Amino acid sequence: MSTAYHPQTDGQTERVNQVLEQYLRCFVDNYNHEDWVDFLPTAEFAYNNAAHESTKETPYFLEYGRHPRAGPTLVKQAKRTDLNEIFRLRQDAQDKAKAALQLAADRMKWYYDQYKQEVPFKVGDKVLLDSKDYQTTQRSLTPRYLGPFDIIEQLSQVTFKVKLPAKYRAIHPVFHASKLIPYSTPSIVGQKQAPPEPEEHDGHTEYVVEKILNHKTTGRVKVKHWYLVRWKGYGPEEDSWEPESNLEGVKDLIEKFRKEILYLAPGKLEIQHLDLEDTLQIVLEGGKPPHRGSTEAAGFDLYAAEDTVIPIGTRKPINSGIRIRVPAGTYGRIAPRSGLALKGIDVGAGVIDRDYTGVIKILLHNSSDRDFLVTTGDRIAQLILEKIANAAIEVVDDLAATERGTSGFGSTGK
Numbered sequence: 001m002s003t004a005y006h007p008q009t010d011g012q013t014e015r016v017n018q019v020l021e022q023y024l025r026c027f028v029d030n031y032n033h034e035d036w037v038d039f040l041p042t043a044e045f046a047y048n049n050a051a052h053e054s055t056k057e058t059p060y061f062l063e064y065g066r067h068p069r070a071g072p073t074l075v076k077q078a079k080r081t082d083l084n085e086i087f088r089l090r091q092d093a094q095d096k097a098k099a100a101l102q103l104a105a106d107r108m109k110w111y112y113d114q115y116k117q118e119v120p121f122k123v124g125d126k127v128l129l130d131s132k133d134y135q136t137t138q139r140s141l142t143p144r145y146l147g148p149f150d151i152i153e154q155l156s157q158v159t160f161k162v163k164l165p166a167k168y169r170a171i172h173p174v175f176h177a178s179k180l181i182p183y184s185t186p187s188i189v190g191q192k193q194a195p196p197e198p199e200e201h202d203g204h205t206e207y208v209v210e211k212i213l214n215h216k217t218t219g220r221v222k223v224k225h226w227y228l229v230r231w232k233g234y235g236p237e238e239d240s241w242e243p244e245s246n247l248e249g250v251k252d253l254i255e256k257f258r259k260e261i262l263y264l265a266p267g268k269l270e271i272q273h274l275d276l277e278d279t280l281q282i283v284l285e286g287g288k289p290p291h292r293g294s295t296e297a298a299g300f301d302l303y304a305a306e307d308t309v310i311p312i313g314t315r316k317p318i319n320s321g322i323r324i325r326v327p328a329g330t331y332g333r334i335a336p337r338s339g340l341a342l343k344g345i346d347v348g349a350g351v352i353d354r355d356y357t358g359v360i361k362i363l364l365h366n367s368s369d370r371d372f373l374v375t376t377g378d379r380i381a382q383l384i385l386e387k388i389a390n391a392a393i394e395v396v397d398d399l400a401a402t403e404r405g406t407s408g409f410g411s412t413g414k
Contacts, residue, residue, distance in 0.1 A: 019047065054104040055097035062097050065090025119177045121160055125151050126183040129162070129175065133370075147237065148183035165237050170309040170373065208232040209250045212257035213239065216286030216305075216321060226286070227254065241286075280327060280385065285359055287321020290383055299335055299382030302362060310372040315348070315365040318380055326354050326385060334362060335382040344368030347381045 023043045028036045048059045049068060060068050065086040121127060128145035146168070153161040158177040214228035225244040230236070247254060280300075282289060290300035305321025326332045332352030340347065348363030362381045366372045374380065 016047070023047070055100045057093050057097055062090070062093050065093065119158055120182055121151055121154070121177060121180060123151050123154055127151060127160075127162060127180040128183050130179045130181070133179070145181065149237075168237075168307065170307055206249075207234075209247065209253060212250075212253050214286070214288060215257070215284050216241070217284070227257070281325040283323040283357075285321050285323060287319070288377060290322070299384040301337075301379045302334075302360070302381045302383050304362075304374050304376055304378045304380050306374070307376055308374050310345075310364055310366040310374065312366055312369065312371060315363055317361040317363050318374055320360045320362060320380075323357050323359055324352065324383075325357055326352060328354065329387055329390070330354070330385045331388050333384045333386055334360075335384050337379060337382060340364075340380065343372075345372055352383075 020043050023046065024036050024039055027039050045068075051058050055062065058067070066089070126148040128147040129149060131144060131146050149162040149164060151160050152163045155161060155174060159174060160177065160180065161174045162180075164171060164173050208231065209229050210232035211230040212227050213230055216226050216228075218224045218226065226241045227244065227247060228239055229242050229247070230239055244254070280290075285305075287305035288303040290302055292300050302320050302322075305319045308316065308318065310316045324332065331354065334347065334350035334352070336347035344367045346365040346367060348365065350363070352360065364372070364374070364380060
């Protein structure tokens, strides 16, 4: 059985697939790749009638005790068939094959042991997780490793279970040792140091807030404000949502956060559109404000407000964490990003009318060859504002005559 992202455990099958694939490449037409199935019986016969490096015999001979005919012959020589002799030859060949396989295994073990290293992990250690197998929308800018995380259980000699924060709940917490590296406490000046000890005030523990990162509201009648907090001395993996009542001592940071993103009121902001007299009004529901990459960019980048995984060949609506009201005389169109399209991630088209003020969700379809990881803050789509004509409807007896008239499909080609 192969473990996730560790196909080496099924190397024999992988090697057979490579041999058969190379065989088929020699015969499949360069322009028509649909006829490869027709060559499978011949490929199977060729593979089973070829001597293997490990056993020095063909699989066919080891199974049946004789070699198959490679094709029809004009003259068929009469030959007595002794089943006991065939059985003896097959048994001898299988014994030799077992010895050859054991010799090959011993040889591979010897080479492997030259570079083998003991797994340096145990329960309670801190480790970093290799992030290259978890594709994101901003792969080139994401950290090489995630963590540190604590090992909470050792499931086998090379398999470990780690404690992941809630933001990584979409990732299975069991990993092969090859995906983990030991975490070392920083010792060089300027490196990230160990987190500071919390302070005690009035009998309860308090941590120091470094920065306010985001804002959201809950409730419709009784609105409650929440802020995403970066704690001083801690990394992004420890960021947490805190109610405003827990942040009485950092009102200056909250006010600074509101000014930085042009808040007009708690939970609301306004972005001036360059070509229209009206404004695009936005209410944050745990999301990030849309952002235009340049003053002449056509669209506003939309960001994910949740962590999730889209399995291969499936689609999933992703919460943007914002509600909007588009300018008068326009509608909002959800458009894909070219960077995601190159990775096989398609965006379902959507229309946002001026009178729709609910939370926006973006439909992503994963047509790539691997699961797609979405993390909070990833750019996942664009919002484009387009002018429309709000025309009145009039029922008439007939329509004005035109050159084309009622001619249908293909009638405009000349």
